[in-house]
Amino acid sequence: MKKLSITLFAILLAFTSFSQNSIEEEIKELRKKAKLLFNEGVRFAEEGDYTKAHLKFDEALFIYPEFANPYLERAKIKILNQEFDLAMNDVSKAIELNQNLAEAFYIRGYMKLLMNDFQNALTDFTHAVQKGFTEPEAYYYRGLMNFELADYNSALIDFTLAIDKKYDFAYAYNERASSKRMMGDYHGAIHDYKQALAYDSTIIVAYDNRASCKIKTGDFQGAIEDFNKAIQKDPEFYTALNNRGSAHYQMANYESALRDFEKVIEINKDYAPAYNNLGITKIRMTNYLGAEKDLDKAIEIDPEYGEAYLNRGYAKEFLGKFPAACADWKMAKELGIEEAEKYMSECEE
Template identity: 30%
Template sequence: MKHNYLLIFLVLFLVNVQAQDTVKVATNLTPEQIAEQDYNSGLAALKKNECAAAVELFNKSLTAKPNFDKALANRAIAYIHLKKHTEALADINSAILLNAQNPEFYFNKSLIFYDLNQKDSQTVALDNCLRINPAHVEGCYYKGISLYDSKDYDKSLEFFTKAITANPNYVYAYNDRASTKRAKNDYAGAIADYEKAISLDNSLVFIHNNLGSAYRLNKNYAKAVEAYTKALQANPNYLVALNNRGSANFENNNLKAAQTDFEDVLKKDPKNAFAYNNLSSIAIKNKDYKKAKDMASQSIANDPNNGPAYYNRGIARQMLREEADCCSDWKKAYELGVSNAKNFINASCLD
């Protein structure tokens, strides 16, 4: 999941400031009004990701109104973005002491632990949020993410569905529910959810890439290539999609197109270990074992923990009669999680 693409939601609480008389303009504001003005200015700064400025404005608001729970909660969000987690946690705990029944405060607290990768504490905060409001959209969404990370895919689906029920236009929930279905090998369900997400927002290139991967796993290579190409049309430098399109072409035995894609990756990123190893796979298929060995070695040079590259180099070395070296490569591949390497070790390596 991408997990590289999960959002930090800004939980913003707007305060309605009374409209001033157009003739009798108030010149002496009460501390409450000053607090509300600075608070709303802080929200505006936070929306623009001007987090340091937002903190200063929330400080001023809290000086005028020290028990302003929503200013504390949103200053916590600003602190999260500034990676000041100790300050964020202090603020959100103070807000909860002032109002223990506001689900947004517990959700904000969960974001602190999410950013710190403290999963148990995040779960407690999310559960408190959902205890107060079981239909809290972002709470359900992040609960789904947490369960996905724990590989509890059935429960994860349940919470992503709750988020979608609460907000039927929630693009990220559709994307992540699709990824959960993909993890359960429900490729048709994943494709339907990815396509729904794209219908809601066609601009998110990573969802086109995810759709391509679902089609690829479903062995519909033409549709996979089409989806990857749409991602690349939106962002020609999206190398994940370019590498994936090459893999789809490779699996569809379109080796010439695959080689072009992998070589194009290397033109943009000369140290891309995945592309080198994929070129090694093409060379093995073409029985060019010297090139396969060289490409795998380039991959390993750029990523010494690339198990599939050791696996490929082992195959190439075996075909080049480098018996001792191929066994060393397969053993390394197996150590790095390539389970198929065990078959070669058992068949070809005496020790």
């Protein structure tokens, strides 16, 4: 009886071992088939046939659902198809299955960027870099997130890393210039905007931004020339028109300033800064009623536009409407305009 028990145990042990080997072999075979399907999908994607690529990734995942890479590649196709929620599901699943899949963090960071979730996008781009995805775009997008979060020094470092990886990365030069501009390094910003435009003259905003830096350095004529280039390339570029008008204003070319601000309103009748700028220009030209009307419109569009209240207070003061002027200055102060403080003292007399 004892001998029989030992024999039976040996048979069961052998049977169990055989079953485990069979399962392992089957899983290995499934992985192999899934990988072949995945590679076919990648080939179709590289050829631009995203429908067939998607089907191959689906088949790979049907055979072996624990395979992270098809989720990632399928997410890319869904991004191209603007199926962002589905793409987010796929890329998150890829990360769940493989925490070392660096590109998946990069793609998810990009998705979060599109959702304006800048803090979490920054976290994902950082993970991507730390895990080995060191393409220049990873540093560039992380720089954009740092810029959006007002960490301009970190943004500058990231854009520099992107440029180190890709010397002719025009957009990285443009954004590094903007970081320098926000940090008050206007000459450094002008240099980087020049580099950006040397590599890609279609970055029209670089002309506008460089012009703004030139104003800060006192080069008004150079600023006007850059604004002209931006507007020549895009006549509907109303912020450049508005900025050129401001440059004319600072040069006391009030008629030219008026024309620019009026052109802005023709293009975008709801752009409050243009009405504010029209108002202050008309104050300079002693057209106080016209100024008051324009500033009314600026405030109608943006009821929390502190500078417009401040400027309307000036217009009302010149029109002899002192209580109304004081009310505007009080509102400007409440909205954070420190300059209104000195006028409030006049109201208290």
